[in-house]
Amino acid sequence: MNVTDRHGAAAATGRVFQRVIGGELPVAARAKGCTIWDTDGRAYLDAAGGAIVVNVGHGRTSIVEAMARQARAFTYVHGTTFTSEPLESYARAIGPHLPVDDPAIYPVSGGSEAIESCLKLVRSYHLARREPDRTVVIARWGSYHGNSMGALDLSGREPLRKPYEPWLGRFRHVSAAYPYRGGETAAHALADTGELVAELEAAIAEAGPGRVAAFVAEPIVGATLGAVVPPDDYWPAIAEVCRRHGILLVADEVMTGFGRTGRWFGLDHWGVRADVMAAAKGVAGGYFPLGLAVASGNVYETITTGGGFVHGFTYSHSPVGAVVAGEVLRILETENLVEASATKGELLRTLLTERLGGHPNVGEIRGRGLLVGLELVADQATRRPFPRTARLIESVMAHSRADGLLLYHGTGNADGTNGDIVLLGPPFVISDGELARIVEVLGDAVERAAAEASAKLV
Ligand SMILES: Cc1ncc(COP(=O)(O)O)c(C=O)c1O
Known part of the structure; x- marks a missing residue:
């Protein structure tokens, strides 16, 4: 079901200016760990944490509860009028x-x-x-x-x-x-x-x-x-x-x-x-x-x-934001997730290299921790990119998404216009099985998209 179906006539008079123009977006329903489900019950493995955002995983109830507790006490005070205990204690906790x-x-x-x-x-x-x-x-x-x-x-x-x-x-x-x-x-x-x-x-x-x-x-x-x-x-x-x-x-x-x-x-x-x-x-x-x-x-x-500092935003110094940041920090520390990012990132790069390292259109597999990049090229020896008109990365994204895998991507890295990169940045709670699934689906998507783009070049 898409948004227009669900909201019917209302969508005709008031609508969302979506981030994607001319496409249909699935409607998100819920998320847990590294998986997001849409309203049709389809599951997507979130290999990019959205835009490399979700580090402690989706659906953490302790964060939601902390947020609600703070919101019940007070949600907003102006930064020129009050400070708050959550903000002061967060500054002390994150400082080191x-x-x-x-x-x-x-x-x-x-x-x-x-x-x-x-x-x-x-x-x-x-x-x-x-x-x-x-x-x-x-x-x-x-x-x-x-x-x-x-x-x-x-x-x-x-x-x-x-x-x-x-x-x-x-x-x-x-x-x-x-x-x-x-x-x-x-x-x-x-x-x-x-x-x-x-x-x-x-x-x-x-x-x-x-x-x-x-x-x-x-x-x-x-x-x-x-x-x-x-x-x-x-x-x-x-x-x-x-x-x-x-x-x-x-x-x-x-x-x-x-x-x-x-x-x-x-x-x-x-x-x-x-x-x-x-x-x-x-x-x-x-x-x-x-x-x-x-x-x-x-x-x-x-x-x-x-x-002095002439500056300010209405929503700066948020006490609710500070509570959320404090709980994210506590999770990162107590679950050793920074170390997990290092070791799982290493494993992800190893698996990717095994699966795609020899592919003629994979220029480089790189990164540190769970920030992993793949640069795709038309020619490995010269590092020549595919022309933008081949829309290689869009095709990699589409094939992956069709198989339930969400990626982040970039273009223009080679010369401002051409160049295709895949960026992976899953939540640090990702399991080895999920890492293997990323590599399997991405591997297939790169192979298919590169074959289609190469065929268009000849
Ligand atoms: C390195 C870097 N700086 C700044 C930004 C901008 O952040 P935001 O999208 O939250 O405004 C981004 C977003 O991707 C980023 O990757």
Whole structure:
């Protein structure tokens, strides 16, 4: 049954502007663990946790009960009028896990808001330090930081930028640390840390002395490139450049945070600390729209004792959000789910390599923890992608979905238009049997879709 059937005439006068235009969406009915059921009783294995969000699994009653308890006490107070016990205790509980020294959290409603808040923290910090000319922000190609205007402008994801280009252009971009396509100009990618560092140094020099405010990047690139891990010496080298030039290092941990890559945060793989950080997605595991902008103690003290912070959202500092985040954190800790993400991610990559490693259209299988990417190509030797017109990834998604498997995907990674990636990010509670099922269905879907797309090319 689709939505129109169910609601009949009402749909003709008031309707949902769906995320998918021109398609029929199934109607979700319930979800548990790694499975979502629709109103027709069909089961879908959620291999992407929605959009790499659901880390502790669907249908956790302890989270729902905690949310209800808080909602019964009070659901909303304005952040300029009250703080709340759940929020204060969450800040104390999450602090030791964050890759930020002496952190202060500013809770918002999602990743884009967190990124916007990080940008304003950066600006406010430099204003408080009487360095108003530090206005240049450098981000990277092949990145995604959100869809609000500032976050989109930071993002180096060309298909998403294209329609809004006349409104963008405030921020600068350097190459992605993307070993698989290192040296490809069209991909804006480099593989060598020395070259990446030199490029960043050149961008800083070009901006002029004391002009760069921040460098913003995802520790491991998620949606745009598909779980791309940088060279091992990349992050320590980049952090050193930032510190040397008085540039704030802003880590976008929206996708990589809260255990997704097998460590608490992506930067933990390299022992690097951020000055400012954004988180969302796994912070509340899909149970509440929540994001965090995080300031280091230095940034926080400088702003709060200096110029202040001109900012705010109606729904920031939510007590219900804090309770949800607190319960998600308790589950991650007590069920050792960050460790589970590491070991299950390893198993998933091994199984995928066994099943698809030899397939001529699988360019690379990569990632860390339960953030796993598959890059599909038309030609393995040259890494040439399928043309966008082949709609390869749409076909992989359709075949998988028909067999009850939900994936996340991306396009344009090779040159801004072409390129196909599958991103896997199931809940950390996934069983070995479910991992095997992902690999079996995805393997079949890739084989079928690639054969169809290859046939169209000849
Ligand atoms: C790395 C990264 N940053 C920011 C965002 C934006 O988050 P949201 O969609 O919650 O606004 C995303 C979303 O996918 C993301 O992956």
